[in-house]
Amino acid sequence: MHKMSTPKVSRRVGKYELGRTIGEGTFAKVRFARNSETGEPVAIKILDKEKILKHKLVEQIKREIATMKLIKHPNVVRLHEVMGSKSKIFIVLEYVTGGELFDKIVNHGRMREDEARRYFQQLINAVDFCHSRGVFHRDLKPENLLLDVAGNLKVSDFGLSALSQQVRDDGLLHTTCGTPNYVAPEVLNDRGYDGDSADLWSCGVILFVLLAGYLPFDDDNIMNLYKKIGTGDFTFPSWLSYGAKRLISRILDPNPMTRITIPGILKDEWFRKGYKPPIFDEKYETNLDDIDAAFNDSQVSHVVKKEEQPAALNAFELIALSKGLNLENLFDIEQELKRETRFTSKCPAKELISKIEEAAKPLGFDIHKNNYKLRLENIKAGRKGNLNVATEIFQVAPSLHMVEVRKAKGDTLEFQKFYKKLSTSLKDVLWNSEEDAQVHTSKFSDQRMQY
DSSP: OOHHHHHHTTTTETTTEEEEEEEEOOOEEEEEETTTTOOOOEEEEEEEEEHHHHTTTTHHHHHHHHHTTTTOOBOOEEEEEEEEEEEEEEEEEEEOOBBBBBBHHHHHHHHOOOHHHHHHHHHHHHHHHHHHOOOOOSSSGGEEEEOOOSSSSSEETTOOOGGTOOTTSSSEEEHHHHHEGSSOOHHHSSSSSSSSHHHHHHHHHHHHHHHSSSSSSSSSSHHHHHHHHHTTTTOTTTTTHHHHHHHHHHHSSSTTTTTTHHHHHHHHHHHHTTTTOOOOOOOOOOOOOOHHHHSSSOTTTTOOOOOOSSSSOOOOHHHHHHHHOOOOOOBBTTOOSEEEEEEESSSSSHHHHHHHHHHHHGTTTTEETTEEEEEEEEEEEBBEEEEEEEEEEEETTTTTEEEEEEESSSHHHHHHHHHHHHHHHHHOOOOOOOOOOTOOSSEEEEEEOOO
């Protein structure tokens, strides 16, 4: 029997103990972690050095990380420090616990104007502050708008736009990335654009959704969607006030040269109602030495890949997941489909891996294995490309394991259908606690990805 402390040592980055994956993208993966000295929870964004070098992004990322380390604002997710190994860059970020702002829309519908205005004011405060430091987001969308425990807005991924955008020789930004519904027309046209004006367009779309409860630009046909965005073709709902309509119209101007600027928004009558400029202390010491060190080939702080046992969940993480373990299925109270589920089993970890492989292969999935992690990729493309599912096995106790199943890529509805088939195949390995009637661990749980 192995001690649970053994795998924890091999899953350490500097003073941080790595936990579960809470987000995944093209260039980066985000892991929950905890500062072993203070107990503080953090999120660690893990970048692949090889991909960064391949896309010639090293200098831009170093520059933007350095700027973000200098930014401390109440409405921007804080970047604490940067570390590196031979193959990875680890960006340590503030961990925000209140979920996504847009969950409020999903669960409760559109917001009252005073509530939407307060969030929009916080969003503009964040954008204005970062723009004043020469930092642009360039991919503002629902996933980047988080809430802290007090219900205040926190914008994530500011300054890390180099992960999805590139500057060409003409000095302007060019992109093929981003969520189309929130992206400015000049970005979609790929004629080059200024980051500040493009960010404001996205803020306008976000304000519209908060007030209307639906997107201003939406179409199943991508070319029709681009056309609507390019011409600013949208209709206001009847319940919006004149002031809100006027401001949104000035932001969602397809011409970036005539689009309202932040100074204009700050003077707007609708925006100014109840407005309180943020009060915070900008004067603090910061050190940028870790950034150059992170991009060197030194192996200080590097994560040992070889793991003899599944990752161990510590008490903090079990508490964080306990609400999820009590939920009955793949949906929340409002029947909103989620992208991450879990179950527990008393099967040995290696047997669980084999069972998942056996269940996934007949469903048309290619399987990539890395110790106690599996990446399942559907050979057949679905509505949003090939469905990718990431699974990881965690050790809760020597004889009890938790299996996490996440949608890494593809359509959420297709993920739900896949998971129902998978769960049917695995029903003989699920564990149902007879000691505690309140905990139905044979059922499936969920937790929205935070990043």
